[in-house]
Amino acid sequence: MIPLSSDTETRPTAAMRAAIAGAEVGDEQRGEDPTVNRLQERVAELLGKEAALWFPGGTMCNLVAIKVHTRPADAIISDWMAHIIRAESGGMALSSGVLVEPVVSERGNFGPDDLRQALQRLKTAPPPYGPTPRLVCVEQTHNFAGGTVWSLGQLQALSAAAKTEGLALHMDGARLLNACVATKTAAADFAATVDSLWIDFTKGLGAPIGAVLAGSKAFIAEARRYKHVFGGAMRQAGIAAAGCLYALDHHVERLAEDHDNARRLAEGLVQIPGIHVRTPHPETNMVFFDPAGMGLTNEAFLAKLLDRGVRMGQVRGEIRAVTHLDVSRKDIDTTLAAVAGIA
Numbered sequence: 350m351i352p353l354s355s356d357t358e359t360r361p362t363a364a365m366r367a368a369i370a371g372a373e374v375g376d377e378q379r380g381e382d383p384t385v386n387r388l389q390e391r392v393a394e395l396l397g398k399e400a401a402l403w404f405p406g407g408t409m410c411n412l413v414a415i416k417v418h419t420r421p422a423d424a425i426i427s428d429w430m431a432h433i434i435r436a437e438s439g440g441m442a443l444s445s446g447v448l449v450e451p452v453v454s455e456r457g458n459f460g461p462d463d464l465r466q467a468l469q470r471l472k473t474a475p476p477p478y479g480p481t482p483r484l485v486c487v488e489q490t491h492n493f494a495g496g497t498v499w500s501l502g503q504l505q506a507l508s509a510a511a512k513t514e515g516l517a518l519h520m521d522g523a524r525l526l527n528a529c530v531a532t533k534t535a536a537a538d539f540a541a542t543v544d545s546l547w548i549d550f551t552k553g554l555g556a557p558i559g560a561v562l563a564g565s566k567a568f569i570a571e572a573r574r575y576k577h578v579f580g581g582a583m584r585q586a587g588i589a590a591a592g593c594l595y596a597l598d599h600h601v602e603r604l605a606e607d608h609d610n611a612r613r614l615a616e617g618l619v620q621i622p623g624i625h626v627r628t629p630h631p632e633t634n635m636v637f638f639d640p641a642g643m644g645l646t647n648e649a650f651l652a653k654l655l656d657r658g659v660r661m662g663q664v665r666g667e668i669r670a671v672t673h674l675d676v677s678r679k680d681i682d683t684t685l686a687a688v689a690g691i692a
């Protein structure tokens with residue numbers, strides 16, 4: 350089976366499993382796991398932040414970051430297709446009691462003018478009627494927009510505007526390192542534009558468990574408290590953190606191969622009759638397309654593809670293919686032949 354439904358489908362390699370098996374461990378909940386501590390220091394340094402904190406996954410990083418930045422009944426401003434709105438089970442409503450003021454955009458990016466317009470909407474009625482705007486959230490890369498990248502210039506402009514308005518800025522950096530590799534930008538340069546951010550190790554980096562949130566020392570101290578509140582503190586988590594350290598050493602630069610494969614897939618799909626590719630020039634590792642021109646529903650297309658040994662998924666009513674560590678260039682050619690066969 351060629352696993353193109355998500356980059357979360359990666360499985361740890363034999364070398365990563367060996368690193369995991371040899372991990373030095375301690376009680377993470379007490380701050381005593383040496384491998385987790387090493388990973389946190391490494392990520393803080395990579396992102397140029399004062400401190401970093403290990404989490405079981407990225408959803409909890411977003412949940413905790415929003416909790417630390419806001420108070421109940423505050424408003425956050427975010428792109429309308431952000432993962433925090435569309436794919437985290439409404440968690441921030443449950444844990445932080447915040448309202449979202451969405452910004453509609455094509456590519457998942459928005460600028461200072463969009464931010465100011467969102468703030469205007471929140472001020473429709475004079476105080477005390479409207480909610481208090483507190484936080485801006487961005488997603489790098491933007492998943493549902495198509496693995497699109499926020500350029501450093503766009504982030505710097507938004508960051509300056511957020512500062513002027515007295516708002517904090519948080520980055521869901523699930524695929525930040527894809528953006529770094531695609532644009533040859535240092536992670537710390539992107540990170541310097543935001544107050545808090547996290548990276549995920551379970552996507553293209555290929556580790557089985559783990560995400561790390563970074564920010565100021567004061568922010569991370571508060572985050573640690575809420576991580577405990579939400580049940581995210583672990584015991585001998587070094588077992589998993591060793592996989593993340595291995596990924597940082599071996600799986601970052603190779604993300605460029607995933608981007609090449611996504612481009613090859615998109616270029617091939619564009620040639621196939623009946624397929625409309627929304628992302629004909631993928632910026633990172635995702636391709637979104639619509640097979641309706643073949644006279645097939647998404648479900649029927651996915652079933653036929655599965656019969657031919659290729660798995661893709663559906664997002665936003667489109668087919669999404671995501672390239673990663675477990676998808677080779679040859680797999681892309683096999684996939685294109687399978688789609689052509691269906692056509």
Ligand SMILES: Cc1ncc(COP(=O)(O)O)c(C=O)c1O
Binds near residue numbers: 405408409491521560
């Ligand atoms: C943009 C984005 N944010 C957050 C998450 C959640 O991360 P996790 O699966 O580690 O909880 C994902 C997962 O797919 C994602 O794509």
